[in-house]
Amino acid sequence: MTRENMTDEASSPADGGDPTTDEMLVETSPTAGVSESDSGTAGGSRTLVEARNVNVWYDDDQALNDISLEIPENRVTAMIGPSGCGKSTFLRCINRMNDLIDAARVEGDLFLRNKNVYDDDVDPVALRRRVGMVFQKPNPFPKSIYDNVAYGLEIQDKEGDYDEIVERSLKRAALWDEVEDQLDESGLELSGGQQQRLCIARAIAPDPEVLLMDEPASALDPVATSKIEDLISELAEEYTVVIVTHNMQQAARISDKTAVFLTGGELVEFGDTQKIFENPDSQRVEDYITGKFG
């Protein structure tokens, strides 16, 4: 269970890594230069998260292959691709949850606000407080609904009126009406879809800068799904959202940018959602989106 000691290996390629080294920026061609000026492709938003040549191995199997992309601030970025292509792995790179997997090895640079999160002096715990995460499978704590939502507030020692924050978070996650009267009951007694919304409420309660969502709507009915989609659009006004989804229409509806991963852990295309869905550069992406393969 070696956890925090991943740092050394992982950050070594970034030695002296000045986030704005021109050489490297040139290589990440499609959106080069976004981090220096505000002239990015996503409607003039600055880059918040930038991956440069990120490679991930699980033991000897490579799960991500040289991923470079730039996630704009206050926008929704969607990750799509067939099962097993490394979308969850990429999300876990951003908040360094891969540190917790013994077999995982991360190489490359990943910048959050121009700071390489794989630098030696980055505390992964502090990083995760700024980058919230909703997991692929709902995983509420065996605590009351209230305590689940307040968990982040308590461990991060946040100031404020917890009752009010809990209520607001549950409302935003479209769960409040259903659990208003049973805040003291266990979060595990909710249905799968309710649990997923509880996890969303839990993730947004401590007010993170970036929200990583791994298929947040996969267990939800259409009504709850559309509520969550509304929530995501609303969140994007204040937060940066990165969402993994298998639902093409959903990606097209809610995201500003889309990254298409294909089998083998490759990032095949990354760009404005409209372009990806209407006129992708790559034939493979077009095939995937139109359902010819994947």
Add this chain to the structure above:
Amino acid sequence: MSTDARDAVEDGFGHVSRTVGTVFRYLLLVSTLVGIVTLGVLLVYVANDAIRPLTADPGWHLTFVLAFALPSLLVGGYLYRRDKSALFTGLNALGVPAVSLLFASAAAMLFVDVVPPLIWFAYVVAVAIPLVVLLATTRYSHRIPFLARVATLAAVTVASLGVVPGAIQSLPFVPQAWLVVAATLGVPVAGVAGTYADRRWGRRAAVSVAVAALVATVAAPFAGPTIGLDPLPATVLMALAGVPTAVYVGTVVVNQPERRVGLLLPLVVVAGALVGGAVVDALGFAGPQAWIDWQFLTSDHSNTPAEAGIYPAIVGTILLMVVVALASFPVGVGAAVYLEEYAPDNTFTRVVDVNISNLAGVPSVVYGLLGLGVFVRYGGMTPGTVVVGGMTLALLILPIIIISAREAIRSVPDSMRQASYGMGATRWQTVKNVVLPRSFPGILTGTILALGRAIGETAPLLMIGAPQIFDLPTALDARVGAMPLQLYVWATTFASPEFYTTALAAGVVTLLVAMLAMNSIAIVLRNKYQREQ
């Protein structure tokens, strides 16, 4: 082809032989029954010697069958047919007072004969002060740096333990023993009952429950003498058995109306016993001349079976168990948490792993030798005392506790740890808020079962030099004996056909009852835990 097959089916589907399977099945049944039946026969045999039911008047049996056994069976059968969960509730309502009464009696013995209430009071106050400081500082934790808090707490603890006990013992007036016990037991029991009620029925109910519990505890020393109980034991029994029973019954009445009818069972059982007793007294029927009786439970050892008793051994066992639990639980759980949550997966931890599994199987005689060597030879402690015995038994069950606690910790789903780390929790916060609360019932179950093993150990006590004939141990450094040791001594040093069928049988029953009481708690905990998962 296909028509052929269909024709064949119309003649029937044919037959597949199951002879081997049937033979195998009955062999399995036999091997299951061998153990249970042998044990059952043995227990009946011993219980017959200890209780001697046949020495009672036939009238006595008749009375109790009519007043007690029949009505209880009838009510039980009625509940079984009507609603099994109500029967279950009824059995629980019998078990809760029975088991809590046993534990309360153990505590009462300690207060009456071992720990002078004033000293108890002095130390409770001395420990309560730093606890209050701890709670107060946790509340404002984000304003006080961690190290400052630890330092303050350490200073307060040392000062409090150094000053308070002496000060209280030199008070110019000495409060009544029962008053002291009523305060030190009644307040925490009322607190626990109140918290429980708060979670189920809300704030207002919590206050009344807590007040009722406190009043009952304080009233017990006055009510006790009217039914022939001394004030001090009456207080302890009320706090530790009366209040829990009342809370359980209250929960059933308020929260499970459809199961209320189950409470009929304990009512009939208790009423039947009382009525039976009264009738037997009035008509002058003699009861069985049981060996296990009040005299046996409350006397010292004696060379004649008729006068022999097991009281010092019971108290010794209780004291040993207290020391064992205090010594092995924190160490064992700490080791388990370290190995599961912190330790890197390397050769060293794998060696430790294998060794712990092996240690769990080391014969208890060897642990006795180890205790003798470590605590007596090198530690310079007196052989055969409560501390040495308790710590040796603690070493004996430590590997079992570690293994079962690790199992409980491992059963916490990894997704919950992930969720916690994903929220930005540190490892310590994850362990404290997610892992330990979730695995605690399992850890507790394992610990109690391990204590159940320690309660029956004789060999380590012999090895560390526990005396063959022992007095009531009244301090941690007093020489101690225990129930299994007493049985061993009766069966060897005092071996005589007489002893075998008398005091020894009664002692075996006592020991088994004590062990079953502990295990019943573990079983209840485990069932509850499994239902919740």
